[in-house]
Amino acid sequence: xxxxxxxLGRAWLAVTVPLVLATAxxxxxxxxxAPQEQFTPEARLEALVERLNAARQEYYRAYDEAKTDEExxxxxxxxxxxxxxxxxxxxxxxxxxxxxxxxxxxWVVRLSQRVDGGAPAKEALGMLTSRYIDSPALGDLARExxxxxxxxxxxxxxxTLRTVIEKSPLRAVQARAQYTLxxxxxxxxxxxxxxxxxxxxxxxAKRLFADLAGRFGAEDAGRGRTYAAQAxxxxxxxxxxxxxxxxxxxxxxxxxGVKFKLSDYRGKVVVVDFWGxx
Amino acid sequence: xxxxxxxxxxxxxxxxxxxxxINSDGDAETVKKILAKNEITWRxxxxxxxxxxxxxxxxxxxxxxxxxxxxxxVIRYRDVRDQAMEDAVMALxxxxxxxxx
Numbered sequence: 001x002x003x004x005x006x007x008l009g010r011a012w013l014a015v016t017v018p019l020v021l022a023t024a025x026x027x028x029x030x031x032x033x034a035p036q037e038q039f040t041p042e043a044r045l046e047a048l049v050e051r052l053n054a055a056r057q058e059y060y061r062a063y064d065e066a067k068t069d070e071e072x073x074x075x076x077x078x079x080x081x082x083x084x085x086x087x088x089x090x091x092x093x094x095x096x097x098x099x100x101x102x103x104x105x106x107w108v109v110r111l112s113q114r115v116d117g118g119a120p121a122k123e124a125l126g127m128l129t130s131r132y133i134d135s136p137a138l139g140d141l142a143r144e145x146x147x148x149x150x151x152x153x154x155x156x157x158x159x160t161l162r163t164v165i166e167k168s169p170l171r172a173v174q175a176r177a178q179y180t181l182x183x184x185x186x187x188x189x190x191x192x193x194x195x196x197x198x199x200x201x202x203x204x205a206k207r208l209f210a211d212l213a214g215r216f217g218a219e220d221a222g223r224g225r226t227y228a229a230q231a232x233x234x235x236x237x238x239x240x241x242x243x244x245x246x247x248x249x250x251x252x253x254x255x256x257g258v259k260f261k262l263s264d265y266r267g268k269v270v271v272v273d274f275w276g277x278x
Numbered sequence: 279x280x281x282x283x284x285x286x287x288x289x290x291x292x293x294x295x296x297x298x299x300i301n302s303d304g305d306a307e308t309v310k311k312i313l314a315k316n317e318i319t320w321r322x323x324x325x326x327x328x329x330x331x332x333x334x335x336x337x338x339x340x341x342x343x344x345x346x347x348x349x350x351x352v353i354r355y356r357d358v359r360d361q362a363m364e365d366a367v368m369a370l371x372x373x374x375x376x377x378x379x
Contacts, residue, residue: 237337243354247347250332252300252323255310260321267349268294269370271363273283274325274333274343276302277312 041095055080102135113151182208
């Protein structure tokens with residue numbers, strides 16, 4: 001299942017709309033003659049995100065309409081994320097010190113992982129962990145980093161998360177950062193690791209999940225699950241689902257209503273394929 | 279993915295090999311229709327949804343997630359697809375034919 005950025009964008013907008021309303025300003029959007037500084041930081045960020053989303057819609061439409069591989073390549077080369085990096089960066093500078101500035105820096109992280117070797121994203125990580133360490137938006141940053149190891153490197157992702165765990169004053173942000181760090185340690189995405197290093201990282205992941213269940217167990221981890229439940233699932237994966245371990249048996253029912261167990265297939269090579277038709 | 283799986287299942291039908299789908303689309307009736315539509319012949323467990331009991335126990339949060347298990351029941355590969363999955367299966371079938379001493 002791919003994580004599409006437009007979906008994240010919409011989820012994020014749903015969060016920011018109440019903020020915009022809460023800080024009602026006499027300046028209204030949609031008046032192109034008005035200088036930008038008249039608008040609230042919230043409104044300026046929202047307007048920029050809307051422009052990004054519109055550019056992406058246009059990009060998807062052009063991509064769908066492209067007929068040949070050459071045409072698709074030409075459209076793909078103009079994917080709009082990179083072009084918006086300087087705009088989010090400039091906005092973050094212009095409204096420095098505000099909550100929307102922290103969110104603009106997170107947009108830089110989101111959009112620039114493959115721009116200039118990730119340099120803008122790394123600059124943004126530095127800003128967020130120094131000037132904006134108190135921001136509640138750092139929970140969103142943690143989510144962004146779970147799969148960023150491929151592009152930004154594990155060190156940048158893990159270093160950022162460790163700083164957030166240590167320095168954020170917000171429990172929800174600490175918990176999300178600790179969960180994400182443990183997930184990265186457990187899966188080791190983005191780096192070839194020696195067997196020893198992988199074992200050591202999984203051991204640290206286990207400590208972090210156990211600590212998470214102890215300190216934040218009853219709190220919401222998203223998708224209606226608690227951190228205790230999420231920790232339990234991940235600990236099961238670390239303890240029972242690693243390469244070289246006997247697969248945990250399960251009993252289930254097939255499409256004809258017949259019960260069967262994985263262990264019924266002992267003596268055969270088995271591919272277990274978790275899938276859906278979507 | 280699917281065409282390659284079908285071809286592999288057909289080619290290995292006389293070998294000690296099984297592909298087991300763990301399907302997250304819905305109840306048995308729903309899944310039967312999906313299997314018919316896609317001409318899928320191999321066994322599928324009905325897990326009900328992406329939050330089904332097997333997906334939950336095996337900590338699956340991306341689909342497809344694939345584990346390749348040897349004849350002794352040991353997990354040997356994960357997240358291999360297409361040619362990499364075939365290579366994994368063939369390597370493990372070779373072990374069955376000529377067990378390591």
